[in-house]
């Protein structure tokens with residue numbers, strides 16, 4: 019098996035011809051959690067969308083490699099099947115489409131999938147069974163959506179989780195339950211995590227190995243866990 | 257209610273050849289309709305109402321007006337929907353066959369002893385009056401007072417003969433406190449056929465009516481169906497329409513709330529492909545107070561298909577505390593396809609709650625991205641989203657056999673798009 023790692027080199031991303039991500043590089047190894055913190059509008063969501071291969075997010079330069087495979091120009095569903103899992107800042111609602119539909123549409127085998135028991139996952143993530151049987155995210159509260167997305171992460175498995183403000187909308191208990199579930203995947207299965215956030219409270223649960231400061235489309239500073247607390251005190255205009 | 261659970265193969269049928277009776281039944285009621293029709297000008301495509309109607313083709317068929325056909329009467333045919341029925345009415349090319357369990361009375365109307373229940377005037381749809389004037393057969397199905405029928409009544413209209421125009425006409429009367437469901441299936445088309453069915457439904461005090469209409473005609477047929485539902489005090493009505501077939505398929509729905517505290521739900525799913533034109537006109541007319549009408553129409557068009565939804569909510573003076581909702585949503589699945597949506601309100605009373613909404617657009621790219629980012633391939637994602645779009649309605653169909661048939665029709669449409 020190839021070494022599990024994500025390498026992004028000098029990534030540039032444009033939307034409608036406007037460059038938003040301007041030379042982003044990162045290396046994430048198996049079992050590592052990287053936090054990305056940066057001001058509103060700096061391009062964090064754009065970065066996550068581009069890594070997932072979303073339409074309209076044009077990668078004009080640079081390269082994304084997952085476990086040695088160049089995925090820079092793969093279609094989204096193949097990236098997903100390759101093990102990238104995105105939890106969006108604002109997860110979509112899908113009327114009439116169910117978790118079971120997604121599960122049935124999965125390819126039969128994958129190197130990272132672990133068979134898991136739905137009931138057990140529901141209780142560890144703190145989600146009501148009734149909710150998991152409803153149309154995806156339809157009529158869910160903000161926090162329920164994030165829990166439901168985390169449930170899918172644990173059921174479908176992944177090599178790399180991109181968490182775009184997972185903490186928004188979550189109450190204190192939910193934040194803890196969801197983070198702990200993800201941390202367990204990090205420890206037990208070597209899940210790699212890129213967690214975009216504005217607050218250290220997520221990082222207290224999800225203890226990052228590296229904290230990156232991201233401004234105007236690139237990383238401007240990297241440090242350890244302490245950097246997150248420092249940023250929270252001082253802000254980005256230090 | 258075990259007595260009502262008739263399996264179809266056990267039905268002992270009454271077979272009636274009614275064509276020979278046409279002259280006999282042209283009595284006052286029919287005459288009046290014919291007179292009204294002669295005063296009414298033929299619909300033309302210059303009228304807004306018939307703008308997309310392919311009316312020229314339709315009327316050339318009326319020109320060749322010929323009631324009935326000559327296919328073999330087939331009493332042994334399997335029903336188009338599986339399951340047990342309280343009653344069954346089969347009309348093929350003018351040949352009629354029917355049967356009903358206890359609590360259902362089926363009789364021929366439209367003669368001087370047995371006039372129609374519903375009045376007409378010249379503001380009515382051309383083809384409603386047409387059916388009233390020229391329907392070779394007119395049947396009344398009465399669900400008798402207080403009867404609660406467990407199994408649905410199946411009404412099948414099938415057209416096989418060529419160059420035939422059929423204007424079948426039915427009345428359903430839900431007497432006080434009765435409860436039943438009707439499934440109407442219209443199929444076939446034969447050669448260059450035009451079907452103009454008329455269904456008039458009276459739901460009396462405290463009665464409960466669930467009516468489902470499935471139009472799955474052949475690809476070259478034209479159909480103009482009129483349904484009028486009159487809901488009386490404390491009654492409950494659910495009308496579901498499913499439009500899949502025909503070259504030109506039109507449904508005009510007239511919901512009239514004539515008693516207080518009525519609960520009326522109107523739902524439709526339609527899916528056009530190739531060069532189909534699916535055309536829906538709805539009226540939610542509140543005449544009496546404190547009633548609710550809630551309409552939701554959802555459609556999809558692919559290839560070069562075109563759909564039209566045009567609806568009007570009318571709250572008449574005196575219909576205080578009415579709640580009326582009207583929503584139409586459309587998915588346009590290819591660049592050559594088109595959907596028009598025109599919801600309208602006409603409110604002549606204060607203290608009412610009304611809303612209307614409409615949407616026309618492609619599949620939401622955010623939904624596609626969501627499913628693809630969960631490893632679902634794009635074709636499958638599209639299929640799930642379109643099927644999901646209809647599920648909001650199809651999942652509420654009480655009859656599971658009908659539900660699965662509609663599911664199969666949606667899946668079949670998706671294959672060609």
Ligand SMILES: Nc1ncnc2c1ncn2[C@@H]1O[C@H](COP(=O)(O)OP(=O)(O)OP(=O)(O)O)[C@@H](O)[C@H]1O
Nearest residue numbers: 033034038056057058059060061062063064065107
């Ligand atoms: N579809 C789009 N079309 C045009 N501009 C866009 C589009 N999406 C994002 N942008 C712009 O790109 C910039 C970066 O947006 P992005 O959402 O990536 O920021 P962010 O760092 O995630 O911000 P926040 O912290 O508020 O979530 C913003 O100026 C935004 O307006």
Ligand SMILES: [Mg+2]
Nearest residue numbers: 062063064107
């Ligand atoms: Mg963002």
